[in-house]
Amino acid sequence: MHQFAVDPLYAHGVTLAVVIIALARVLIAFAALMGSVTLMIWFERKLISDMQSRIGPQRWGPFGILQTLADGIKLFFKEDLIPDQADRFVFKLAPYLVLVPALITFSIVPIGGSVTVAHHTFLLQVADPPIGILLLLAMSGISVYGVILAGWSSGSKYPLLSSVRASAQMISYEAALGITVVTVILASGSLSTHNIVVTQADGIWHWNVIRLGVVPFLIFLTAITAELGRPPFDVVEAESELVGGYHTEYSSLRFALFFLAEFMNTITMSAIMVTLFFGGPAGWVPNIPHLRWLFPIIWFLLKTTTFAACYIWFRAALPRLRYDQLMDLGWKKLIPLSLGWMLIVAGFIASKAWGFGMIAALLLGWLLLDQAFRLGQKRAASLDSFLPTVGERPVRGDLFRKRSNGEKA
Amino acid sequence: MIAVALTIPDVVVYVVAALMIVVGALGVISFRNPVHCALSLIMTLFGVAIAFIEQEAQFLAAVEIIVYAGAIVILFLFVIMFLGVDRRDEVRVDPLVGQRAFAGVGVVITIAGIIFLMARSHWITGVPHVATGVATKGNNSNVQELGRAVFTTxxxxxxxxxxxxxxxxxxxxxxxxxxxxxxxxxxxx
Missing domain, CATH: 1.20.5 (Single alpha-helices involved in coiled-coils or other helix-helix interfaces)
Structure with missing residues (x-):
């Protein structure tokens, strides 16, 4: 097992210099996140227009890179509307409930190794709390409130529908997400994100994506995409059904806050994925004096950007799932799969015999469950239909075509 | 009886947590709108989580937020939204005759019981804590001890x-x- 270390910054007591370094870390992380959000929005618009054979933003700055800034300034000067029917306090509170968790989650991401400035050695991450990765689950739980309350407090039907969808979707996928995180914790033996990264530092074969089999990573990727409400899981803001989504009634800065949070979450979750499965800042470091600290950061940025690009690619390539497909995928496929895979990983950590025994037990269990489902379906089918029909049955497709062609059915 | 050395940060954190818990709890019973009640409940839960962290029970704090704030109150809100929040309960009429008097008696008994237990023992539940003698130094905190206790003892x-x-x-x-x-x-x- 690895020897786990605490953040060395606090090892020698808290002095003024330590406080200043801690504050500087917070400020730098905040500024970097804000900067990367503006870049991310531009990147998404540019990449998606490339994929759709459009030009995309091009007016402001080279390659339109200042477009986000221009949009931000425009939104800032727009009129701030609050609907008459809205619950004023909750309506104003909701955007912050989305934004603050997005900011806090980023604080546990290790961006690089450790750095020594003025005789103080510290980790390149804002905080390394003992609960570590659990903070991600807690914060994704809180950000659901922002979405639900935004929809509810608008005092309007479609946003409410959107927020009910959002709450159902996020709670469903949180289960699969949590179980996959447990799988990672099993392999790393620690909750702290720093230690999770440290256990993956010995080369590409020690990265969790390979060590755990690729399945947990795929489940995590799916679940986190659904948790973010990004395409193809964006039924929460399905424009064609819901006008806009939970933020339909928002305008001006509050509207901007929702989108800021969404893109911030996209970046943070890419970073979390890199941390959990791809070794975080781990990578090849050439022996250049005084610059060795820089390479982990570059590796981290490269990996994170790759995943951010993946999200954009999903948005361009995949059609939106229907609501029932979404629920089926979450409850009937991802949760059993992640649970089973976690048991297999736990078995192999105990011993090889337990691992293979667990695989056999799971196969047996799956066969039994499948048989049970078959029997259940037969019984359900024998009752014909569960709900009594109301009014006339809709006309069958072939009859409808005949009728509209003027033939008699 | 219990000698505790209090420092200023301890007191500040305690006061903040206690205020959040009490104000939230009062909000739950006094707001007219069920959604606002649920929000106050979340505030109480956060106060409890802060109190847990102050006691170095970080895992309990995280679970408090993930399970209670992240799932249970969300379900409350879900139900409230489905049932509609416009219906106001008439508070002047008691559904059960004399329930106010009974509630008063219940409150007195509960508070008396808590005071009695607190005066007699160090631990309100009477059970010594699980992670006995574990110094919470280092990064692994008490999560491992808690896990070991739950899965063995x-x-x-x-x-x-x-x-x-x-x-x-x-x-x-x-x-x-x-x-x-x-x-x-x-x-x-």
């Missing part, structure tokens, strides 16, 4: 709770399904 209680929850879920499904099937049969007949 208290394994039976843990599995019994799990079984209880599964039984509750299966029972709920069975009850909900049976009603539907019986209405179908009666409509067929």
């Amino acid at each position: 208290y394994l039976f209680a843990f599995e019994a709770t799990a079984a209880l929850l599964v039984i509750a879920v299966v029972g709920a499904v069975v009850l909900a399904r049976r009603e539907r099937a019986s209405t179908l049969e009666s409509s067929d007949a």
